[in-house]
Amino acid sequence: MDPIKSNLLSPVALAFALGVVARVIKSEFSLPRDVYAALSVFLLFSLGLKGGVELGHADLSVVAWPAVVTLALGCLTPLSAYAVLRGLGRFSVSDAAGIAAHYGSVSAVTSIAAVTFARGMNAEPEGFMPTLLTLLESPGIHIALAIGALKTAKPGQSVKSVLHEVLTGRSMVLLVGGLIVGLLMGEQHWAGIEGFFDTRGAIFKGALTLFLLEMGVVAGSRLSDLKRVGPFLLGFGVLMPVVHGLAGAWLGTLAGLSVGGATVLAAMAASASYIAAPPAVRMTLPEANPTYYLTASLVITFPFNLLVGIPLYFEAARWLHGAGGA
Amino acid sequence: MMLERLKLVTLVAEPVLEERLTSKLLELGATGFTVTDSRGQGSRGIRASTVPGEGVRIEVVVSADVAAVILQHVKDEYFPSYAVIAWVAEVEVVRGDKYV
Numbered sequence: 001m002d003p004i005k006s007n008l009l010s011p012v013a014l015a016f017a018l019g020v021v022a023r024v025i026k027s028e029f030s031l032p033r034d035v036y037a038a039l040s041v042f043l044l045f046s047l048g049l050k051g052g053v054e055l056g057h058a059d060l061s062v063v064a065w066p067a068v069v070t071l072a073l074g075c076l077t078p079l080s081a082y083a084v085l086r087g088l089g090r091f092s093v094s095d096a097a098g099i100a101a102h103y104g105s106v107s108a109v110t111s112i113a114a115v116t117f118a119r120g121m122n123a124e125p126e127g128f129m130p131t132l133l134t135l136l137e138s139p140g141i142h143i144a145l146a147i148g149a150l151k152t153a154k155p156g157q158s159v160k161s162v163l164h165e166v167l168t169g170r171s172m173v174l175l176v177g178g179l180i181v182g183l184l185m186g187e188q189h190w191a192g193i194e195g196f197f198d199t200r201g202a203i204f205k206g207a208l209t210l211f212l213l214e215m216g217v218v219a220g221s222r223l224s225d226l227k228r229v230g231p232f233l234l235g236f237g238v239l240m241p242v243v244h245g246l247a248g249a250w251l252g253t254l255a256g257l258s259v260g261g262a263t264v265l266a267a268m269a270a271s272a273s274y275i276a277a278p279p280a281v282r283m284t285l286p287e288a289n290p291t292y293y294l295t296a297s298l299v300i301t302f303p304f305n306l307l308v309g310i311p312l313y314f315e316a317a318r319w320l321h322g323a324g325g326a
Numbered sequence: 327m328m329l330e331r332l333k334l335v336t337l338v339a340e341p342v343l344e345e346r347l348t349s350k351l352l353e354l355g356a357t358g359f360t361v362t363d364s365r366g367q368g369s370r371g372i373r374a375s376t377v378p379g380e381g382v383r384i385e386v387v388v389s390a391d392v393a394a395v396i397l398q399h400v401k402d403e404y405f406p407s408y409a410v411i412a413w414v415a416e417v418e419v420v421r422g423d424k425y426v
Binding site for chain 2: 278279282283286287
């Protein structure tokens with residue numbers, strides 16, 4: 001089946017759409033906040049644990065090149081986003097840096113959706129992808145925030161508090177913590193909890209589906225902001241991920257990742273954070289308008305990647321592997 | 327019962343400011359505070375947090391002097407760029423010495 005079509009009919013995509021519709025028809029439905037928070041803890045921790053166990057078997061030589069290109073992508077994505085927003089979009093320094101921080105950092109849920117998609121297409125990604133996620137996250141957000149903080153020369157806001165905000169954020173603690181726990185406990189102990197935390201298992205996929213239902217509600221409640229952000233940001237929210245995604249697929253393939261791995265790296269590079277980045281940006285760049293960065297990352301780029309982007313990056317990765325004479 | 331007149335300062339702010347505001351309150355002379363989650367809409371719209379309309383309501387009972395310092399701080403640091411509102415009310419409290 002055509003990947004894009006099959007993706008649109010996946011439970012996660014349909015659940016997301018249902019969430020949006022529920023909001024549009026003004027249903028009072030939404031998941032309780034604590035359930036939503038608990039689901040995100042489960043998803044991130046599972047991702048970290050499984051990644052840590054897999055990292056235990058991985059050969060350093062296999063991980064090294066993907067890690068290098070991931071760091072390179074982490075430096076590239078905020079810079080390209082900033083340059084486009086500032087140069088073509090004529091955004092203010094704060095707004096451009098604020099939005100760039102979102103596009104530099106990673107949406108863990110997009111990466112989980114990409115892993116699930118790639119598996120569905122029988123292209124199992126490398127087990128160490130969560131490690132790459134943490135490598136991609138940090139430079140991306142910091143570079144953009146640093147540009148904004150330096151250019152607006154705001155005294156008083158210490159770099160330390162931003163660093164603290166990003167490094168101790170929920171997603172970083174659960175992912176990095178999960179990786180370490182997974183690495184330490186190894187395969188033997190993993191067997192005991194695999195049934196619950198396995199990212200291939202039914203529990204995980206069910207939790208992801210519920211989480212996306214609520215993501216749909218959250219995105220749906222911001223739908224009216226689309227009118228406020230203007231056509232440039234609409235175009236940016238779709239085209240920037242495609243550029244970053246293709247760069248990710250290409251670099252991932254060069255670094256020796258499989259089709260599945262290159263797809264996931266592409267989706268991570270293409271994604272824009274909407275959990276970790278907004279508070280960090282709000283604290284560091286208060287002049288940046290939250291409507292711009294939240295709408296772009298949550299209402300435009302996230303659904304685009306989920307519905308169309310991921311299959312597109314998969315096709316690109318497959319084509320690149322074919323072109324490489326493999 | 328002995329009641330003492332003090333000021334109740336209430337701040338309603340974006341959730342991201344909670345930590346910064348509460349630690350500042352203690353630094354400026356408050357002896358404690360109460361935070362509750364809130365929802366609402368104001369002149370800045372309801373857009374500043376990921377979940378639209380979410381806020382925190384921070385309440386603190388202090389002397390008139392400390393209340394004035396708190397308001398000045400919030401005015402200088404937060405009013406320009408953040409969604410924050412602040413007001414002061416006269417209150418009569420029991421065990422007034424707890425708050426100063």
